[in-house]
Structures are given as C-alpha cells and as structure tokens.
Amino acid sequence: MAEFINFYFIPGLVLGSIYALGAIGISMTFGILRFANFAHGEIMTLGVYFAWSLVQLTSLHPLAVLPIAMVLTVAVAIGVDKAFYKPLRNAPVIMLVIASFGLMLMIRSAVQFFWGVQLKSILPGIQFPWWLFDTIRILPKHVLIIGCAVALMFCVHYLLTYTKIGKAMRAMSDSPELARLTGIDTEKVVMATWVVGAGLACAAGVFLAIDTQVETMMGFKLLLPMFAAAILGGIGRPYGAVAGGLIIGLAEELSAYPWITDAPLINPGYKAGVAFVIMVGMLLWRPTGLFKGKVF
C-alpha cells in the first residue's frame, strides 16, 4: 500500500496537476479561438527557460521568479497572437492550426538557439523526503507543486466566476456569435485567453521542471496529454480540463503499477500512449467530454 501511494499515486497527482494547468489553456483557446493550438507546449517550454534564466540571474527559488516568468511568457504569447494568429482570424480555422504547427517549431528552435539543448536543473540539490507514519514518503517539492497548482486553479475559478472578463470568456466559449451580438469585445477576450493560457502553461512547465529537469522537448511531450485532458473534460470547460488533467496524470502513473501480476500492467515505456488511448476512447464514446464541452 505504501509503495502504491509513494511511487504511483503521489507522482500521478503531481503529474495530473501539471497536466491540468496546461490543459486549461488548451481548452480555452480551443473553445474561444476555436482552433487546436499546437504551439501551447512550446509556450510552456519558453516559460520554463525564462524561469531558469531568472533563477540563474537572481539565485532565488524558481517559485519566487515564477510571476515574472509568467508575465514574460504572456507577453510573448500576445505578441505571437498579434503577428501570426490575428491576420488569420477570418481565414479557415485550419489555417490557424497550420500556423500553430509552424509556431511550435519556431518557438522550439528559438529556445534551442538561445539556451542550447543540454539538460538543465532549475532546482539544484537533492531533496530529502518527509515521512508520515513511517511509511508514506512525501517530497517537499511535490507538496509545493500540488499546493501552488491548487492555488492557481482557485485564481482561475475566481476570475471566471466573479470578474467581468471571466464571464465574457465563458460566454464566448459557449457561443461566440451570441457573445459578439451582446457587445462583448472579442479581441479583449482573446487577449485574456492568452493571459490565462500562457500564464498557466508557464507555471505548469516550471512545476514540471522542479519535479524533473529542464529540456527543450518538455512542452512537446506534454502536448498530447494536455489535449487528452482538454478533450476528456470537454472543450471550453476549464473545470473539465482540471478533472481531465488529474485523470490522465493518475492513469499514466497507475498504468505502470503491478495490478495483476508482479510486472507493471503496462510497460512504462508506453506511458505516453495511455493519454492517447483515453483521448481516442473519449472521442468515440462521448466527444463532448465528461463536462459536456463542445464538439467541433
């Protein structure tokens, strides 16, 4: 039991929180701008490298520099939107997908150019776990990640429920035509979507970097699980994305647990495939996702 909690459940929860934060942005851009943003993972990578540089510069804890990294990431995302997505707003949606596909490569190669491809650490040193009841082993960084992720989710919840712009975002996600008719400034909502999406992506990336390491492919590796989480939760449903992220993260980790025999249920090399299978299953069985999102 202790082994299950220590090596499968807690890591699953950590990974799930990271997916959840990333999936909120995917789900909202999909719901509001109506296209699958393939560059979301790379925005995340960029945010991590901003944070890494700030840590080198100030030698502070990554969480202390996170707000600045988030601001920088958001600025880039808004710049990218102005330069590459806005001119295509009236073009067929699929043009935006191709543009995001191109941006994925552009942002990644820019990161590789400026920072190089070597693995880096954002949180140096070895952490000693805390022990609960002598059996449950918790790493302080895991507590930190889950705590911060929950705090950020509450911020998003507050924004969507109590602020004017948050309500406009939900309205536009539900029905863009109706939102436009009722006089909602759509460009402002688009901007807010990038602020939330890119900010959370940066945070998710930094949490992943704290948990593992900094590398240029980290965002791309998260792209599929994030899409899976967004689809599972229902496109345009931020709470669904959170639930979807947690389910995917837990499913990936628990798939390697020796449920039946002594061997892992699924070869850990195929962990990344778990998200994909859940996603396709969901598209077939219930394309609106768990929380009745949109189907395009």
Added chain:
Amino acid sequence: MDQLYGYMLYLIALLTMGGIYAVLTLGLNVQWGFGGLFNAGIAGFFGIGAYTSALLTTAPSVRHLGGFEMPYVVGFGAAMLLSGIIAYGIGKVCLKLRSDYLAIATIGIAEIFRLILKNETWATNGPRGVTQIPKPFEGLPEPWNHFAFLGLVLAIVAVLYLMLEVVRKSPWGRVMTAIRENETAVKAAGKNVETFRMEGFVIGCMIMALAGALMAHYLKFVDPNATEPLLATFLVWVMLIIGGSANNKGAIVGAFLIWGVWSATEILTGQLPTELAVRTAYVRIFLIGLALQIFLQKFPQGFFPEVRPKIKNSQSL
C-alpha cells in the same frame, strides 16, 4: 576534376532526397490538397513504410525481426499495404471528426509508433535501428549506382504525378474537392462523404509509406529518428503549402525547392565552427517556420495555385 565529381554526387544526392520528399508531398496532397484532411502524423506512415520494407528485404539478423531477403517490389508493396491497413483503422475512428481532432490523433499515432520502435527491441533493434538494408542498383559501379537509384526515384515521382493528375481530374477527384469546399452540399448530392474521405486518407498514407521504403533503401539504414516529426512531418507540410496545395505540380516543385533551400543552408552553416554550426541549425528551422507563416498570410495558395479541372459533362458529379 575531383571537386566537380564531388559536386555532381552532391547534386545527385540532393535530387534523390528531393524526389523522396516529392513522393511524401504528393501523398499529403491527396489528403490535404484534394480532401482537406489534416494529417499531422506523416512521420508515422513514413516510418511504417521504412521499417516494413527494411525488415522484409534485409538478410536474416539476430538483432531484429525478419530478414526475409525478399525482393524490393515485395518490400515496397508490403510497406504500402500495411500502411494502408493501419490508415484504414485510424480513419474508421478519426475521419468523422473535425480536422483538428484528426491532426491531434495523427500526431498521437506517430508518437506511439515511435514508442513501439524504441521499446520493441526484439522486432526493431530499438534505438540502434536496422542496418545493412539492401539498396537497389548497388552492384553497379560508381557513380552509375547513384544515377540508377535517382532514376528509380524520379520515375516513381513521374508515375505518381501522372496517376494523381488523372485522379485529380476524375469524378473522384472532383468529389474530394467538393467535400473539402462544402461537405453539406456533397452529402445533399447523395455522395457518401465518409467513404471518399477514407479512400483519400488511405491512398495518401500508402504513398507516404512508399516514400519511407525508398528512404530506408536509399540510406541503407533506418532508426527511430527517421520518424522525427520535424523532418518527416513538418517539412512536408511546408513543402506543400509553399509549393501550392491541391496542385500536384506545386507539391513536387515545393518538395525540391524546400529541400534545396534546407540542404544549401546546411552547407553554409557547415562552414562555421562546430559550436556555432549546431546553433545555426536551429536558425534554419526557425526561418523555414517563418517562411511558412509568410506564405500562410500573404500567399496562401503557394507558388502554384489550385487549377480546377474543367467539367466536360456536368452529370458526372
């Protein structure tokens, strides 16, 4: 003289690779250009073709599955067949959905295929890949073997081009275009949209597998890096968009053009000191991405815009 000979060999290599990319781009053109199907997993079908043909035609080896020493034709045929079957299975699941979902699903399939190649060492020799793949005409003396292989590739491109031109002008091609433009109208005309989509998807994936098989035999080696999305998926998309989607000529010209630019800039950056050369490689990717963005915004039709076939008898649709 030696230098001239070197340049000639380089040109042959450039054209051979360009030709293999042209096959890939023609395959994508059937899916995206004709039918508006967004396949973001070209690398996966390319890899299926490369590995299938490689495992069937190589000599027996303890390192990987197969080694059946089959003739090339069997290798190519099996590559296309397997890719077609897999494409059919994927199409059954994903073609009903909007193109974004197809894009996500195909990226996922390509990534899962990479995982299989890396993990199933008994079959694929894992990350070390399959070596000593036979190459057509390698028995011929230098440089004729290179010429002959180039000839084979160009002949395949030519045959594919002629076939796809017939397809494009055929009633089938026109229905595909109509589905791309206005699905509802085609449904109203009584056509089974899903069947047409499936046919386009499967044919495109089979052509991609043929390109993969050609690449495996050309390089005599294949490893999971062959399915790297950057070179095997992204570059093909750029080639088709810049060349001109829905135009077979555009697909071919785009492939040779972008491959030429890609390779020429590699020579330039190769002159730089190692550390800098590695870094400038990323600048090349960035610039290719930027070129894609410029074309999307300013010249979405590419160099060769789509030319609609004249409809001789309007009853055929």
